[in-house]
Amino acid sequence: MTTGVPAWLWIVCVVGAAAVQTARNAMQRSLTERVGTVGATHVRFLFGLPFGLLFLAATASFVDLSAMTLSWSFAAWVLAGATCQILGTALMLAAMRERSFVVTIAYIKTEPVQIALFGLVFLGEGLSLPALVAIVVATCGVLLMSMPTGAARLAASSKAAGTKAAVSQNAALIGIASGAMFALSAVGFRGAILELGDGPFYARATMTLAVGLAMQTAMLTLWLAWRDRRALFAIFRLWRPSLLAGAAGALASQLWFLAFSLQTAAAVRTLGLVEILFAQAVSHRLFAQGTTRREGVGMALMVAGVLALLLSAR
Known part of the structure; x- marks a missing residue:
């Protein structure tokens, strides 16, 4: 299926997707306060759809798409992926309002551990022992980043500290x-x-x-038309920033999907942990959120896990 494709191409696609996705997340975060969580989630799909169709039209100009069979099984897989992505995006935006942007992304990036299990169950894509060890190392980084600082532990007896810890735990769970x-x-x-x-x-x-x-555009448009028409109208009023976020979302998704067509989902998403480094830069420059020493060590463990997984996949 991929004869003649450079073995490193999926890596380029993943790194590019992670970079563009970080920018899109930042754009969506700024829109959340103006159109709500569901509204900001809808932006990436509603305004991303025209670009997705543009990508498809460009592909159709030099490839016979009729050779592909669009079966009910294909539709079921897409529907499952589309629905879970909507829920994942909404939860991500909700978590971003709880704690630091970079740490929120770190919690979400427990995904490789979970995808290793889901990939085995649903696609039969197993992992070698070295790959599993690499994922555990990356997970340890996530856990380290989620631990409270010494100052927070000392203040845990106070009501304010207790409230802060509860909020932080809530962000982790989300x-x-x-x-x-x-x-x-x-x-x-x-x-x-x-x-x-x-x-x-x-x-x-x-x-x-x-x-x-x-599918995602249809689902969320109907939902907002039923439950929150104000948010739907607000999205169109904010069409300029929404269009930019949609374009970034479509490009990031295109790169992710290209990587999925070349490599297993577990390998793709594990390499996608590099997004944490991009998120750190964004949170520092745009949102004035610093990263503690503990969080830095955690991120270093994640990077080590990513590198180890790439080496095990060679």
Whole structure:
């Protein structure tokens, strides 16, 4: 299916996707306060759909898309991936209002551990022992980042500190739940890509993206029209920043899907941990949020885990 494709291409796609996704997350975060969590979630799909269709039209200009069979099984995989991605995005945006941007992303990035299990159960994609060890190392980094600082522990007896700890724990739980949804989403979309057969990898990835965005746009538009029409109207009033966030979201998804068509979901998402480094830069420059020494050590462990996994996959 991928004969003649450079073995390193999926790595380039993942790093590019992580960088663009970090920018999109920052854009969505700024929109959350103005259109709400669901409204900001809808932005990436509603305004990303035109770009997804543009990618598909560009692909159709030099590839015969009719060779791919759009089966009910394909539709089921896409629907599962699309629904879980909506839930994951909504939980992610909710968690971002609880604690530091970079630490929230770290909680969400427990995803590789979860995707290793989901990938085995639903796709039969197992991992070697070295790969599992690498994922454990990365997970230890996540746990280290989630631990309270010494000052917070000393102040834990006070009511204020107790409240802060509860909020922090809430952010962790929401972030981990978001990671689970993104893990299931990745499995769903990779399953859909594989379901399309032996066509060019970029054609299968682009078709899956376009269908997924169409489903997500329909679902959230109907939901907002029913439950929060003000948010829906607000999205259109803020079409300029929404369009930019949608474009970034579509590009990030396109790169993720290209990687999914070339490599297992677990490997793709584990390398995607590099997003934490990008998120640190964004939180420092845009949101004036610092990173503690403990969080820095945790991120170093994550990077070590990512590198170890890449070496084990060679």
